[in-house]
Amino acid sequence: MSLLQIAPDSEDLLAPSxxxxxxxxxxxxxxxxxPSLGIATDFWSQPRELWxxxxxxxxxxxxxxxxxxxxxxxxYYRICQLLRDVRINQAVQFDIITLDIARGIYGWLQSxxxxxxxxxxxxxxxxxTNAGIEGAARSSLHTRAQALDVRIEGVSSESVARFGLYLxxxxxxxxxxxxxxxxxxxxxxxxxx
Ligand SMILES: [Zn+2]
Numbered sequence: 001m002s003l004l005q006i007a008p009d010s011e012d013l014l015a016p017s018x019x020x021x022x023x024x025x026x027x028x029x030x031x032x033x034x035p036s037l038g039i040a041t042d043f044w045s046q047p048r049e050l051w052x053x054x055x056x057x058x059x060x061x062x063x064x065x066x067x068x069x070x071x072x073x074x075x076y077y078r079i080c081q082l083l084r085d086v087r088i089n090q091a092v093q094f095d096i097i098t099l100d101i102a103r104g105i106y107g108w109l110q111s112x113x114x115x116x117x118x119x120x121x122x123x124x125x126x127x128x129t130n131a132g133i134e135g136a137a138r139s140s141l142h143t144r145a146q147a148l149d150v151r152i153e154g155v156s157s158e159s160v161a162r163f164g165l166y167l168x169x170x171x172x173x174x175x176x177x178x179x180x181x182x183x184x185x186x187x188x189x190x191x192x193x
Contacts, residue, residue, distance in 0.1 A: 047072075048103045050079055053117040056086045060117060065099055083123030083145070092124050095146040097185040101169040102148060105183070108163050109152060121180050122149040135193075141171070147184035149175075157181045165190055 048066035053059070061082045063075030079099065084091035102118055109116065125133070125142040141147035151157060160181040161174035173182030175193035182193075 043107055048100070049075075050099065050102055050106055051117040052079065052082055052102070052120050054082050054086070054120050054123075056121075057082075062117070066096070066103075071096070080124075083120065083148070085124050085126045085129050087129045088126055090124070090126055092145045094124060095144070095185055097169065098146050098148060098183070101164070101167060101183050101185060102150065104167045104169065105150070105152075105160065105163060109155070114152070114155065116153055116155075119151045119153065120148060121151065122147075141184040141186050146186065147171075147182060149180045149182050151180045161190075 047064040047068075049062065049064045051060070051062040059082055061075075061078045063078050064072050065076040065079050066072060076094075080094045081091045083094050106118060122142060124145040125136075125140065127138075127143050130136050130140050130143050131138065136142070142149075150160065152160060157174060157176055157179055161172050164172040164181060164183045168188050170183065170185040171187060171189045171191075173191050173193055175182065178193065
């Protein structure tokens with residue numbers, strides 16, 4: 001299986017420090033939440049599983065995309081497939097740091113005993129698809145496979161947004177009226193839709 005690769009942009013120069021920050025933040029969350037369980041330090045060294053579901057297609061995946069310091073290709077490809085532009089049915093190589101942000105959210109849920117998938121309203125968008133979406137920024141990080149619009153059954157979008165801010169992996173957009181939260185790996189920033 002081959003996936004279209006989206007060329008990295010200049011923001012990727014920030015990636016190493018960004019990733020360290022994300023890892024440290026996620027570790028801090030876990031240790032603050034459950035100091036006695038000691039799940040903080042090894043969260044990111046464990047296999048990184050995501051459980052995602054896509055209402056637009058009815059598909060779900062529960063796959064490990066990263067383990068032992070490297071990509072797990074079969075799982076990664078299935079996740080990329082789920083996160084495809086469903087309008088034109090095109091999957092691309094999804095940004096790993098954005099998957100890590102989702103993984104942080106998933107781990108946060110699990111640490112509270114919430115065993116539910118992340119519902120993905122939007123993942124990768126081809127620029128032509130993005131252009132047809134009302135209110136979407138033309139340079140949206142969705143077009144670079146670096147953004148996700150997500151919600152979790154039974155968890156308020158506000159809580160998801162607050163945790164996203166805590167992770168500080170990138171941008172967080174909170175859309176209370178639309179019941180989803182936008183997360184991306186761009187500059188750390190916050191807005192209300
Ligand atoms: Zn979005």
